[in-house]
Amino acid sequence: MDLKDKLVSSFIAFENMVDVESAVHDVRSEAIKTFEDEGFPSKRDEDWKYTSLNSVLKHDYSVFPKQENAIEYSDVKKYFIHDIDTYKIVFIDGKYSSHLSQTTHDSMDVCLMSSALAKPKYRLIIENYFNKAADKNSLSSLNTAFSQEGAYIHIPKNKVVEKPIQIIHFSTGNESALMLQPRNLIVVDENSHVQIIERHQSLTQNPVLTNSVTEVFTNKRAIVDYYKIQNDRQSASLIDNTFIKQKRESHASVHTFSFGGQLTRNNLNFYQNGERIDSTLKGVTIIGDKQHVDHNTLVHHIEPNCESHQDYKGIFGDKSTGVFNGKVIVDKIAQKTNAFQANNNILLSDKASINTKPQLEIFADDVKCSHGCTIGQLDDSAMFYMRSRGIPEKEAKALLMFAFSNNVLDSVKIPEIKRRITKLIANKLGVSIGFDL
Amino acid sequence: MLKINDLHASVENKAILRGINLEVKAGEVHAIMGPNGSGKSTLASVIAGKEEYEVEKGEILLEGEDIEELAAEERAHKGVFLSFQYPVEIPGVSVTNFMKTAINETRKAKGLDDMPANEMLKMIREKSELLEIDRKFLSRSLNEGFSGGEKKRNEIFQMAMLEPKLAILDETDSGLDIDALRIVANGVNKLKSKDNAVIVITHYQRLLDHIVPDFVHVLYNGRIVKSGTKELAHELEEKGYDWIKEEVNA
Numbered sequence: 115m116d117l118k119d120k121l122v123s124s125f126i127a128f129e130n131m132v133d134v135e136s137a138v139h140d141v142r143s144e145a146i147k148t149f150e151d152e153g154f155p156s157k158r159d160e161d162w163k164y165t166s167l168n169s170v171l172k173h174d175y176s177v178f179p180k181q182e183n184a185i186e187y188s189d190v191k192k193y194f195i196h197d198i199d200t201y202k203i204v205f206i207d208g209k210y211s212s213h214l215s216q217t218t219h220d221s222m223d224v225c226l227m228s229s230a231l232a233k234p235k236y237r238l239i240i241e242n243y244f245n246k247a248a249d250k251n252s253l254s255s256l257n258t259a260f261s262q263e264g265a266y267i268h269i270p271k272n273k274v275v276e277k278p279i280q281i282i283h284f285s286t287g288n289e290s291a292l293m294l295q296p297r298n299l300i301v302v303d304e305n306s307h308v309q310i311i312e313r314h315q316s317l318t319q320n321p322v323l324t325n326s327v328t329e330v331f332t333n334k335r336a337i338v339d340y341y342k343i344q345n346d347r348q349s350a351s352l353i354d355n356t357f358i359k360q361k362r363e364s365h366a367s368v369h370t371f372s373f374g375g376q377l378t379r380n381n382l383n384f385y386q387n388g389e390r391i392d393s394t395l396k397g398v399t400i401i402g403d404k405q406h407v408d409h410n411t412l413v414h415h416i417e418p419n420c421e422s423h424q425d426y427k428g429i430f431g432d433k434s435t436g437v438f439n440g441k442v443i444v445d446k447i448a449q450k451t452n453a454f455q456a457n458n459n460i461l462l463s464d465k466a467s468i469n470t471k472p473q474l475e476i477f478a479d480d481v482k483c484s485h486g487c488t489i490g491q492l493d494d495s496a497m498f499y500m501r502s503r504g505i506p507e508k509e510a511k512a513l514l515m516f517a518f519s520n521n522v523l524d525s526v527k528i529p530e531i532k533r534r535i536t537k538l539i540a541n542k543l544g545v546s547i548g549f550d551l
Numbered sequence: 552m553l554k555i556n557d558l559h560a561s562v563e564n565k566a567i568l569r570g571i572n573l574e575v576k577a578g579e580v581h582a583i584m585g586p587n588g589s590g591k592s593t594l595a596s597v598i599a600g601k602e603e604y605e606v607e608k609g610e611i612l613l614e615g616e617d618i619e620e621l622a623a624e625e626r627a628h629k630g631v632f633l634s635f636q637y638p639v640e641i642p643g644v645s646v647t648n649f650m651k652t653a654i655n656e657t658r659k660a661k662g663l664d665d666m667p668a669n670e671m672l673k674m675i676r677e678k679s680e681l682l683e684i685d686r687k688f689l690s691r692s693l694n695e696g697f698s699g700g701e702k703k704r705n706e707i708f709q710m711a712m713l714e715p716k717l718a719i720l721d722e723t724d725s726g727l728d729i730d731a732l733r734i735v736a737n738g739v740n741k742l743k744s745k746d747n748a749v750i751v752i753t754h755y756q757r758l759l760d761h762i763v764p765d766f767v768h769v770l771y772n773g774r775i776v777k778s779g780t781k782e783l784a785h786e787l788e789e790k791g792y793d794w795i796k797e798e799v800n801a
Contacts, residue, residue: 494603499639502599503649503709504627504657513644513652517692520643 117171117293118153121256122146124177128260131178138231138261141245145258152252164437164469165408170351170377173321175293177260179207183286185317187214193315194280198530200311201279203265207286208294210263214282223268224279227297230266239268243301247329247357249383254355257327261297264326271304271333278309278528283326285350287318298328302336309528313343316350328356332364334388339367341531345374345538348403355381362388362417369526370397371535372407373542383412384422386448391420398519398535400542402431402462412441415448415478424455427519430466441473442483449478455485460492460518512543552577552748553598553717558609560597567593569773571609575717578745582759582784583752585770586792591752592636594770595721599633600626613717627653628660630716630747634706634723641693646705647675649693650712657713678711682738699726707738714742719750724758736761756788769795 115123125146133139154171155162183206194202201224204214210226217225223236230236231244245261248254265281285292302308316322332338344352352375358366372378384393399407413422428436438457459468472485492514500510516539526532558571567590575581585591597604598611600623611619618626641649655665666674679689682704694702703723710718720739724732739762743749751762759767759781767784769777771792776799777783787795 493639496639496641498601498623499635500641500649500653501623502601502627502631502633502635503653503713504624504660505653506624506656506660507622509652509656510624513649514641517641517643 117175118149120175121177122150125259127178128262132262133232136231138240138244142259142261145255148250148255149252149259152255155252161410161439164435165377165379165406167377170321170323173291173323175291175321175323176289177293179209179289179292181288182209183207183288184211184213185284185286190214190284190315190317193282193284193313195278195311195528195530195534198278198528200277203279203281205263205283205296207284207288207292208263208296222270222273222275223266225266227264227266227299228262230299231262236266239301240299243329243331244299245329247331247359247385248327248355249357251355253325253353253381254327257295257297257325257355260295261327264297265300266298267300267308267310269302269306269308269336271306273303273306275306275308278311281310281312283314283324285316285322287316287320289320291321292323294322294324294326296324296326298326300328300330300338302330302332302338304334304336307337309339309341311341311343311528311531314346314350314352316347319347319349322350323353324351325353326355328354330356330358330366332358332360332366334361335363336361337365339527340369341526341528342368342370342380343535344370344372344378347374348376348405350375351377353379353381357383357385358393359385359387360391360393363390364388365392365394367394367396367525369522370409371538372397372399373401373538375405375407377406379408379410381410383414385414386416386420386422389417389419391417393420393422394525395422395424395426396522396525397426398522398539399426399428399430399436400515400519400539401429401434401436403434404432405434406436407434408437408439410437410439412443413453415442415444415451415453418447418449418451420448421452422454424457425522426457427522428457428459428468429462429515429518430459430468431462433463433465435466436468438468438470438487439473440471440485442475442485444476444478444481444483446477449480451478451481451483453481453483457487458518459487459489460515461489512540515539515543552579552614553750554612555598556610556612558597558611559607560593560604561607562593562604567604567773568597571773571775573768573775575748575750577716577748579766580743580749580751580762580764582764582767582781583750583770584754584767584784584787586796587754589770590773591770592721595633595719595750595752598626598719599623599631624656625660627713627715628657632710632713632715632718634703634710634718634720636722636725638694638702638706640695640697642695644693646689646691646693646708650675650709653709654712674712678708681711681741682708683734684708700728700731703727703735704731704738707735711738711742716747717750718742718747719752721752722754723751724753724755732758732761756784759784771795771799
């Protein structure tokens with residue numbers, strides 16, 4: 115049985131575990147039909163021209179983990195941002211781990227999707243927001259069909275959340291191959307501010323495929339900063355579908371750091387439903403071996419006087435491959451839009467490749483939209499300058515690559531994340547840089 | 552310190568240096584002057600080890616050792632320093648971090664451990680004061696958005712930090728106002744000792760009022776066509792280069 119058939123037939127088993135009388139279940143039933151009709155995307159789909167899922171779909175994934183697995187904090191501490199106080203929503207093989215988590219209901223909700231879906235007090239929020247931002251593509255629909263667990267975050271108005279919130283998914287490898295469908299819902303009300311860090315981490319070499327959907331709603335003047343750390347083992351693949359619906363004067367930023375995994379596809383979508391909205395999409399990708407990272411972004415400017423800033427840097431070594439497809443739509447009424455997009459890449463080997471494609475659909479006439487993409491090698495004159503000061507070739511290259519990715523790190527607001535990412539970059543480049551940034 | 556014998560070098564098959572002979576002893580300051588396109592900057596780059604230049608003939612001896620086959624960083628580790636005419640901007644790397652890396656890599660090459668942090672800080676403080684560099688400046692990205700004067704002061708600051716045996720200053724005076732020129736020259740003079748040597752490459756005599764050379768050489772068409780003392784620089788300032796060209800071409 116192929117994976118699609120297995121998933122479709124698993125839906126019946128899934129229905130035995132959830133409340134089928136709820137409104138959410140109607141959404142799920144609709145979604146499994148969509149997935150059944152469309153199946154997994156193939157390279158024939160324009161949006162998947164440069165990314166093939168074949169190699170990750172061939173495993174015999176178990177769709178529901180059979181048992182609950184525990185892990186000790188000391189064994190996984192390194193995957194947390196642990197030098198600052200944070201809220202933590204942690205899952206092990208798709209199941210919530212109360213042992214590793216630190217949630218709250220104190221004047222806001224930082225808790226679980228499963229309880230938000232089940233408990234009456236969350237019904238209104240779920241009705242208003244659940245599946246209201248996600249698109250109806252086959253992969254999002256697949257996730258919607260099986261949506262049950264993940265992070266549920268609701269920040270009521272006028273609240274600055276002091277501590278960042280970490281959402282971490284571990285997979286133990288107790289199943290020979292595991293597919294996960296985490297579903298996150300984040301609603302941030304008027305004037306509130308929250309920072310979120312998300313990570314998927316597999317602990318063994320057994321294959322893991324995660325098809326995640328995150329919906330974020332930023333209401334009037336809300337600020338959301340989202341950091342995605344993608345540094346998983348090479349047996350793990352991730353399809354991250356994130357949808358951010360913004361209301362007027364809100365600011366949302368997503369930084370994506372892609373260093374690990376076998377195949378990573380980021381579908382990152384912003385919808386600007388109001389005026390004076392600011393959206394920031396930044397990413398650093400550093401990969402090698404046969405790794406593949408695909409950034410597929412969409413910024414939809416629906417109302418006038420909004421801004422969007424996209425800046426993605428990629429460094430590709432060995433036989434790694436990258437894709438950047440950045441779509442910006444400016445509706446006819448969205449005058450005075452400022453939309454910037456940059457995608458710069460360095461290829462370190464003859465066998466590495468990047469396909470980069472800006473896609474601008476502009477229907478308004480009074481806008482500032484710019485885009486630029488570059489593919490190059492390291493600057494020779496900078497190399498000579500550094501080497502003439504005694505910095506060997508390899509270290510000079512590493513420093514230049516730091517410099518190359520640095521302006522993406524500049525806008526990271528949490529210093530601990532900045533430090534952590536800097537270290538990850540140093541490790542990834544295989545050098546010890548004799549300083550802290 | 553430095554001995555160059557019959558050095559020929561080219562770039563993209565175009566001969567630039569056509570037989571340079573030069574000897575610089577420890578404790579000396581040499582000035583190399585000459586009209587545009589005479590090969591001054593090429594000579595500096597070739598000594599520092601820029602790979603684009605092909606050395607076709609001759610040798611470059613540093614303290615008796617032929618360094619021609621060495622990589623730029625290896626020459627730096629042996630004490631060669633080039634102050635660039637156009638220092639390269641490196642966004643994202645602060646002056647301090649760049650210096651720490653350069654110093655510790657040089658120490659590593661010599662089999663030494665990293666310089667202790669407090670020692671490094673003390674040295675940075677001393678040397679930045681010497682060049683009248685603001686502390687805030689040191690945390691800025693290397694050369695990014697620096698004025699011409701700031702770039703050159705930063706070059707000499709790096710020279711002060713690295714304490715080279717042989718410093719080559721390539722057009723360090725270009726783009727400097729008189730105050731910056733004084734600061735830079737003062738820095739170089741303070742760093743001068745009987746154990747190191749300086750080669751000043753310049754188009755004008757102006758810098759040589761501040762950094763007084765023991766010898767002045769005129770480079771023209773890839774050869775040193777005239778050598779003398781500091782009076783030669785004054786003569787060139789007064790009369791220009793045409794009489795040299797005429798003499799050579801005669």
